[in-house]
Amino acid sequence: MxxxxxxxxxxxxxxxxxxxxxxxxxxxxxxxxxxxxxxxxQRVVSKDDLISAVxxxxxxxxxxxxxRLNAARSAIGDSCEEQRLIxxxxxxxxxxxxTVREVNQPPGAAATLSRDMELTSAPFPIPxxxxxxxxxxxxxxxxxxxxxxxxxxxxxxxxxxxxxxxxFVIARNSRFTFKGRAVDIKEVGRGLGVxxxxxxxxxxxxxxxxxxxxxxxxxxxxxIWADRYERDLTDVFALQDEITLAVVSAIQPKLLQTEIxxxxxxxxxxxxxxxxxxxAVREFRSMTREGFAEAIRLAHRALELDPRLGLAAGLAGNCxxxxxxxxxxxxxxxxxxxxxxxxxxxxxxxxxDADTLASASFISAIVTGPGQTEIExxxxxxxxxxxxxxxxxxxxxxxxxxxxxxxxxxxFEHAVRMSPVDxxxxxxxxxxxxxxIELGRxxxxxxxxxxxxxxxxxxxxTYRCLASAYAHLGRNPESREAAAHLLELDAAFNISGxxxxxxxxxxxxxxxxxxxxxxxx
Numbered sequence: 375m376x377x378x379x380x381x382x383x384x385x386x387x388x389x390x391x392x393x394x395x396x397x398x399x400x401x402x403x404x405x406x407x408x409x410x411x412x413x414x415x416q417r418v419v420s421k422d423d424l425i426s427a428v429x430x431x432x433x434x435x436x437x438x439x440x441x442r443l444n445a446a447r448s449a450i451g452d453s454c455e456e457q458r459l460i461x462x463x464x465x466x467x468x469x470x471x472x473t474v475r476e477v478n479q480p481p482g483a484a485a486t487l488s489r490d491m492e493l494t495s496a497p498f499p500i501p502x503x504x505x506x507x508x509x510x511x512x513x514x515x516x517x518x519x520x521x522x523x524x525x526x527x528x529x530x531x532x533x534x535x536x537x538x539x540x541x542f543v544i545a546r547n548s549r550f551t552f553k554g555r556a557v558d559i560k561e562v563g564r565g566l567g568v569x570x571x572x573x574x575x576x577x578x579x580x581x582x583x584x585x586x587x588x589x590x591x592x593x594x595x596x597x598i599w600a601d602r603y604e605r606d607l608t609d610v611f612a613l614q615d616e617i618t619l620a621v622v623s624a625i626q627p628k629l630l631q632t633e634i635x636x637x638x639x640x641x642x643x644x645x646x647x648x649x650x651x652x653x654a655v656r657e658f659r660s661m662t663r664e665g666f667a668e669a670i671r672l673a674h675r676a677l678e679l680d681p682r683l684g685l686a687a688g689l690a691g692n693c694x695x696x697x698x699x700x701x702x703x704x705x706x707x708x709x710x711x712x713x714x715x716x717x718x719x720x721x722x723x724x725x726x727d728a729d730t731l732a733s734a735s736f737i738s739a740i741v742t743g744p745g746q747t748e749i750e751x752x753x754x755x756x757x758x759x760x761x762x763x764x765x766x767x768x769x770x771x772x773x774x775x776x777x778x779x780x781x782x783x784x785x786f787e788h789a790v791r792m793s794p795v796d797x798x799x800x801x802x803x804x805x806x807x808x809x810x811i812e813l814g815r816x817x818x819x820x821x822x823x824x825x826x827x828x829x830x831x832x833x834x835x836t837y838r839c840l841a842s843a844y845a846h847l848g849r850n851p852e853s854r855e856a857a858a859h860l861l862e863l864d865a866a867f868n869i870s871g872x873x874x875x876x877x878x879x880x881x882x883x884x885x886x887x888x889x890x891x892x893x894x895x
Contacts, residue, residue, distance in 0.1 A: 377412050378475040379459065382450050384408055391449060403428055404445045411446075411460060411470040420467040443468065473567070503648055504629050505542035505568040508532050511585070515578035523583070524576040530618040531572070537759040538626060539727050540685065544568055563592020570598070570629065583607045585617050589625050599628045622761050623792040630655075647680035654689055659797045661833055663702040666693040684723035688733035691716030695737040698875050700834060701864055706875070710741045728759035732768035740877045744776035756785070763793035767802050777880030779809035800829035800836060807839035811846070811884045819843035834863045842887025853891040860893070868894040
């Protein structure tokens with residue numbers, strides 16, 4: 375029998391473990407431990423069960439058992455911190471929780487899967503969250519050196535994509551099954567259990583390198599995204615970094631957009647927790663009172679189905695915080711309490727998730743005021759995933775609220791580079807404009823406000839930015855016009871009430887400009 379999971383194969387006939395095409399050396403006890411856990415993966419295995427099966431009932435210390443478990447985890451690419459495959463349940467035992475395929479093997483068969491068997495054996499189930507495999511890029515230059523460059527670039531892309539916890543990314547070694555051969559993308563999707571496949575090519579000529587990439591829906595074969603990059607072939611590692619950034623910044627937002635569209639087309643009775651979350655994201659992006667209310671409802675439905683979906687808790691908390699900031703709240707104190715409760719819930723579920731940390735930092739900065747804790751959370755979120763629009767934009771807002779406009783602008787601009795067509799880009803441009811006002815760069819603030827306006831003409835923060843910036847420039851007719859548009863969107867707006875909503879303690883020049891614009895005190 376062969377057990378296939380992630381990029382590993384455990385062959386019980388040959389008593390061999392392979393990761394990809396590489397044989398992994400393990401002791402007989404570690405092999406037996408893995409074999410027993412996988413065969414009994416439908417239940418929790420007690421310590422006594424393991425000792426009886428692996429050590430024939432001999433006396434074994436807890437330290438010796440822990441050592442063997444850690445060795446087993448290490449051999450299959452797991453760890454005691456992650457417990458992605460072998461989970462310890464305190465005071466109960468252990469369980470193998472990875473997705474496993476069983477392949478019956480006739481005596482004397484090869485230890486690793488043939489390429490044909492890899493594609494025709496029973497498919498992996500498609501994960502609920504978006505899943506992607508990055509195939510080896512084809513070297514079209516005839517230059518062996520470019521083979522290493524192409525492989526290195528694919529490794530970098532996989533690493534960058536793996537930072538997005540909502541993405542299920544196939545491990546590196548699995549992709550080599552398809553290296554150097556023409557494949558049917560639909561078969562790749564079925565064989566690896568993924569919804570999307572990224573493939574590409576590399577060509578070197580006349581001191582330049584051209585990279586082409588395309589993202590494909592493995593179920594339908596439809597092309598979702600394609601692009602081409604041409605650069606001077608100088609510093610290979612810098613070039614890999616540059617193209618990796620370009621590819622990831624293009625495909626991750628595109629994947630999310632595609633997933634949201636799919637979720638809204640599915641029949642309601644087939645919705646899962648993640649589908650509810652995606653629908654909530656779509657409503658959140660409207661930045662309206664009604665959109666926030668619906669996003670909160672959908673996020674709570676997601677949490678009912680999956681109480682461990684921290685992303686949904688963070689999104690709902692964001693909506694409550696913005697209800698306060700935008701003046702939508704009927705009961706601001708209730709909204710503040712709910713925002714903080716949901717942020718804490720999200721952190722209790724996973725305080726090492728970049729999106730969760732980013733949301734929590736933003737919520738806390740609005741509701742309780744910015745401090746070192748909020749700045750540290752925002753920084754940690756970006757450190758965990760420096761390629762995510764959400765983490766970068768939240769950091770920008772936290773730094774702006776904290777009175778650090780230069781750092782805020784840098785983070786906002788990085789967010790724009792990562793997702794130049796993001797649906798909530800208007801909030802980032804408005805944030806840039808408000809930060810520029812605090813630096814006295816009023817003309818540039820107007821330009822940023824105009825960009826925000828083109829993205830979304832119904833976003834109230836944009837008109838606050840423009841009203842203030844124009845007033846500082848002495849362009850009174852334009853300032854009054856922006857103020858009038860603000861009052862159309864927020865008829866009850868007044869400056870003191872807006873300050874009381876929170877998050878404006880460091881916006882001194884912004885507030886001064888609002889007063890100059892003639893808005894009610």
